[in-house]
Amino acid sequence: MAAGTLVDSNVLLDIFTEDATWLEWSTDMLAAAAEAGPLYINPIIYAEVSVRFSRIEDFEDALPPAEFRRAALPWAAAFLAGKAFMSYRRNRGAASATLPDFFIGAHAAIDDLALLTRDPRRYRPYFPTVQLLAPER
Numbered sequence: 001m002a003a004g005t006l007v008d009s010n011v012l013l014d015i016f017t018e019d020a021t022w023l024e025w026s027t028d029m030l031a032a033a034a035e036a037g038p039l040y041i042n043p044i045i046y047a048e049v050s051v052r053f054s055r056i057e058d059f060e061d062a063l064p065p066a067e068f069r070r071a072a073l074p075w076a077a078a079f080l081a082g083k084a085f086m087s088y089r090r091n092r093g094a095a096s097a098t099l100p101d102f103f104i105g106a107h108a109a110i111d112d113l114a115l116l117t118r119d120p121r122r123y124r125p126y127f128p129t130v131q132l133l134a135p136e137r
Helices: 009-017 022-038 041-048 056-062 075-090 098-111
Strands: 006-007 039-041 068-070 114-116
Touching: 006 022, 006 098, 009 022, 009 041, 022 039, 022 114, 039 041, 041 056, 041 098, 075 098, 098 114
Parallel strands: 006 039, 006 114, 039 068
Antiparallel strands: none
């Protein structure tokens, strides 16, 4: 069982932008994950979501640390992310997935966190041990 849930940027952005397609799913899944255990974000997720805010104070109010624990990226996750990204590049050639996605997946793997995301195809092949909370496609 996972020690908590790392919340992917796309889920938070769905909520903050009130995305017409994903708002309900992301809101419901985030609430369920919060009931199951602690929610986490890391500096990469923080940076990706922060672009929606002009002031850090507003951003901190939107993602209060009491509800979204800040977790540093473990060094072992950075190593794993690099290896997964290299494997991705070898297998597919083009860099359509960005390195931050691999940092997020590796962080979940190393810290034994579930990953709440609506884009499991970026994580499933490279982090098979991570419990993905994702839409059924």
